[in-house]
Amino acid sequence: MSALLEVRGISKAFRGLKAVTGASLEVPQGAIVALIGPNGAGKTTCFNMIAGVFKPDSGEVVFAGRRIDGLRPDQICNAGIGRTFQIVKPFAGLSGLDNVMVGAFNRTVHAAEARRIAFEILDKLGLGPKRDLPAASLTLPDRKRLEVARALATRPRLLLLDEVMAGLRPTETDVMVEVFRELNRRDGLTILLIEHVMRAVMALAQNIVVLHHGEIIAAGAPQDVVRDPAVLECYLGEETEV
Amino acid sequence: MSAPASPLFADRRAIGLLLALLALLLALPALVNSYILSVAILILYFAYTGQAWNVMMGFCGQLSLGHSLYVGVGAYTVAALFVHYQISPWVGVWLAVVICTLMGLVIGFLAFRFGIGGTYFALLTIAFAEFTRIGFDHFDWVGSSGGFFLKVESHGTLDLLNLRGSPTMFYYLALAMCAAAFVFCAWLLKSRAGYYWQAIRENEEAAQALGINTFRWKMLAVGISSAMTSLAGVFFAFYYNNLFPEQIFNISRSIEIILGPIIGGIGTLFGPILGAAVLTILADGITELVAAMGLEIPGVKQVFYGVVLLLVVMFLPHGIWPTLARKLGLGQGSGK
Numbered sequence: 001m002s003a004l005l006e007v008r009g010i011s012k013a014f015r016g017l018k019a020v021t022g023a024s025l026e027v028p029q030g031a032i033v034a035l036i037g038p039n040g041a042g043k044t045t046c047f048n049m050i051a052g053v054f055k056p057d058s059g060e061v062v063f064a065g066r067r068i069d070g071l072r073p074d075q076i077c078n079a080g081i082g083r084t085f086q087i088v089k090p091f092a093g094l095s096g097l098d099n100v101m102v103g104a105f106n107r108t109v110h111a112a113e114a115r116r117i118a119f120e121i122l123d124k125l126g127l128g129p130k131r132d133l134p135a136a137s138l139t140l141p142d143r144k145r146l147e148v149a150r151a152l153a154t155r156p157r158l159l160l161l162d163e164v165m166a167g168l169r170p171t172e173t174d175v176m177v178e179v180f181r182e183l184n185r186r187d188g189l190t191i192l193l194i195e196h197v198m199r200a201v202m203a204l205a206q207n208i209v210v211l212h213h214g215e216i217i218a219a220g221a222p223q224d225v226v227r228d229p230a231v232l233e234c235y236l237g238e239e240t241e242v
Numbered sequence: 243m244s245a246p247a248s249p250l251f252a253d254r255r256a257i258g259l260l261l262a263l264l265a266l267l268l269a270l271p272a273l274v275n276s277y278i279l280s281v282a283i284l285i286l287y288f289a290y291t292g293q294a295w296n297v298m299m300g301f302c303g304q305l306s307l308g309h310s311l312y313v314g315v316g317a318y319t320v321a322a323l324f325v326h327y328q329i330s331p332w333v334g335v336w337l338a339v340v341i342c343t344l345m346g347l348v349i350g351f352l353a354f355r356f357g358i359g360g361t362y363f364a365l366l367t368i369a370f371a372e373f374t375r376i377g378f379d380h381f382d383w384v385g386s387s388g389g390f391f392l393k394v395e396s397h398g399t400l401d402l403l404n405l406r407g408s409p410t411m412f413y414y415l416a417l418a419m420c421a422a423a424f425v426f427c428a429w430l431l432k433s434r435a436g437y438y439w440q441a442i443r444e445n446e447e448a449a450q451a452l453g454i455n456t457f458r459w460k461m462l463a464v465g466i467s468s469a470m471t472s473l474a475g476v477f478f479a480f481y482y483n484n485l486f487p488e489q490i491f492n493i494s495r496s497i498e499i500i501l502g503p504i505i506g507g508i509g510t511l512f513g514p515i516l517g518a519a520v521l522t523i524l525a526d527g528i529t530e531l532v533a534a535m536g537l538e539i540p541g542v543k544q545v546f547y548g549v550v551l552l553l554v555v556m557f558l559p560h561g562i563w564p565t566l567a568r569k570l571g572l573g574q575g576s577g578k
C-alpha cells in the first residue's frame with residue numbers, strides 16, 4: 001500500500017537551534033497516525049513543514065505522489081491537506097458559522113451552499129447551538145473544535161490535528177475521538193494527529209511515531225511503541241503508570 | 243434546516259428605515275436651501291469615499307493613508323481629457339478608473355509581494371500620494387502647482403453629458419454614487435470575497451491555511467477600492483472645477499476620507515455613511531459657530547476632527563454604528 005503522505009528526512013533549524021533533524025514518517029491512505037513526544041520535541045515544526053508554513057531545510061514531503069515541500073500553505077490546503085493550529089487562530093470578530101463558511105468557500109462560490117456545508121460540520125462537532133456567537137467569545141475547547149470544523153470544511157483528504165483534545169474533560173475527549181473515528185471510517189478521512197492525551201492516542205491511532213529532540217526515536221503499532229524502553233524513558237514514563 | 247439570510251436583510255425594520263431614508267434623500271433638494279444642499283453633497287461625497295476606503299481597510303484589513311492619490315489622479319484624468327480634448331467625463335471616467343486601479347495594484351504588488359504590512363504598508367500609501375503630488379506640482383500640461391481649471395457655465399444649464407449643471411444635479415449624482423456603492427459593498431460582503439477579506443483581516447495565517455491565496459484577494463480589495471475612489475475624483479473635478487495638487491493630494495484629504503468610517507464603524511456598511519454625516523455636520527457647525535462669534539481660528543476643523551476621533555476611539559472603539567444598531571434593534575449591527 002502506498003502512503004498518502006510520505007515525509008522523507010526533513011530538517012529544520014531556527015537560527016542554529018535544530019528543531020527537527022531528518023524526520024521521516026508515512027501516513028497510509030485511510031489511516032490514523034499519531035505523532036507524540038515531549039514538549040519542544042519538534043512536532044508542531046513538522047506540521048508546519050508539511051503544511052507549507054516553513055520550507056524544510058532539507059528533505060522532501062510527498063503527498064498523493066506529488067512533491068509539496070516549498071509550496072505555499074494555501075496551495076497545500078488546495079492539494080487536500082487541512083490543518084488546525086495548536087495555538088488557535090480563530091477569525092475572532094466573525095461568528096463560528098462565518099469562520100467555518102470561510103473554509104467551505106474552498107469548495108463552492110455560493111454562500112448558500114457554503115452555509116449549508118458549515119451547518120452540517122458545526123453540528124457534527126457539537127458547535128451547532130453556538131454558531132452565531134463571535135469566535136472570540138468561545139471557550140478554548142470550543143475554539144479548538146472550531147479549528148477542526150474550519151479545516152474540515154475545506155474537505156481535506158488528510159487532516160493534521162495539533163493537540164485539539166488539550167483541555168477537554170475525559171468525556172469530551174471520548175466524544176471527539178468518536179467524531180474522528182466516524183470521519184475516518186465513513187468518509188475515509190486520513191488523519192495525522194499530534195496529541196499528549198494518551199487516552200485519545202490509544203483509542204484512535206493505528207500507528208504511533210515518537211519524536212524526541214527533533215529526531216524520530218520510535219515508530220510502529222501502539223502496543224509496541226508504548227513498551228519501547230526509549231519511549232518510556234523520555235516521554236511516557238510517568239503517564240503510563242496511571 | 244434552513245439557512246437564515248444575513249441579519250440586515252432578514253430584518254424588515256432595517257429595510258423599512260433604509261427606504262424611508264432614501265425617500266427623504268430623494269426629496270431633499272426640494273425641501274432645503276442651497277447651503278444645506280451643499281452640506282448634503284459634502285456628506286454624500288465623504289460617505290462614498292469612506293465606503294470605498296472601507297473595502298480595503300474595513301473588509302480586508304489593509305490600511306491606506308493615501309487615498310487622496312486616487313481622488314487626485316481620477317480628478318486630473320477626466321479634467322485633462324475634458325479641457326484639452328473636450329472628452330465627456332462619462333468617457334474619461336473609464337481611463338480614470340483604469341489608471342487608478344493600476345496605481346493601486348502597483349502599490350499592492352510592491353507591498354504584498356515583499357511582505358510589507360501594517361504600518362509600513364500605510365507609509366507606502368502615503369509615499370505614493372506624496373510623490374504624485376510633487377509630480378503634479380511640476381506637470382505643466384495640467385497647470386502644475388498653479389492649478390487646473392474647468393470652465394464654469396452659467397448656473398441655469400443642465401448638460402448631463404458633460405456634467406455641467408446646478409448643485410441639484412451634483413446632489414443626485416452623489417446620491418446615486420452612494421446608493422450604488424452601498425449596494426455593491428453589501429453584495430461584496432455577503433459573497434465569497436467578503437468572507438475571504440474578513441478572514442484575511444482577522445488572521446492572515448489562518449486564512450492561508452484554509453486555502454486562500456491571500457496575495458490575490460488583497461490585490462482584489464486594493465483594486466476595487468482604488469477604482470471606486472477614482473470615481474470620487476471624477477465627481478470632485480466637475481463639482482469644484484478647480485484642482486490644485488497641494489490640496490487634492492494632501493494627506494489631510496486622505497485623513498478626511500478615513501475619519502468617517504472610523505467614527506461610524508470600520509468594516510460596517512452604514513458606518514461610512516453615518517460617520518460622514520456626523521463629522522460633516524458637526525465640523526460645519528463648529529466652523530459656522532466660530533465665524534459667527536467673529537473669531538478666526540485657522541485649523542479649527544482639524545482640531546475638531548482630532549477631538550471627535552479621540553472621543554470615539556475612547557468611548558466607542560468600534561464606532562457609532564454598531565452601538566446605534568444595537569439600540570435600534572437592527573440585528574447584530576456588525577454591518578452584515
Ligand SMILES: Nc1ncnc2c1ncn2[C@@H]1O[C@H](COP(=O)(O)OP(=O)(O)OP(=O)(O)O)[C@@H](O)[C@H]1O
Pocket residue numbers: 014018019037038039040041042043044045046086
Ligand atoms: N518559529 C520559530 N522560531 C524559532 N524557534 C522555534 C519556532 N518554532 C519552534 N521553535 C523551536 O523549535 C523547537 C520545537 O518546537 P515545536 O513547537 O515544534 O515543539 P512541539 O513538539 O510542538 O512542542 P509542544 O508539545 O510544546 O507543542 C522548540 O525548541 C521551539 O522553541
Ligand SMILES: [Mg+2]
Pocket residue numbers: 043044045086
Ligand atoms: Mg506543538
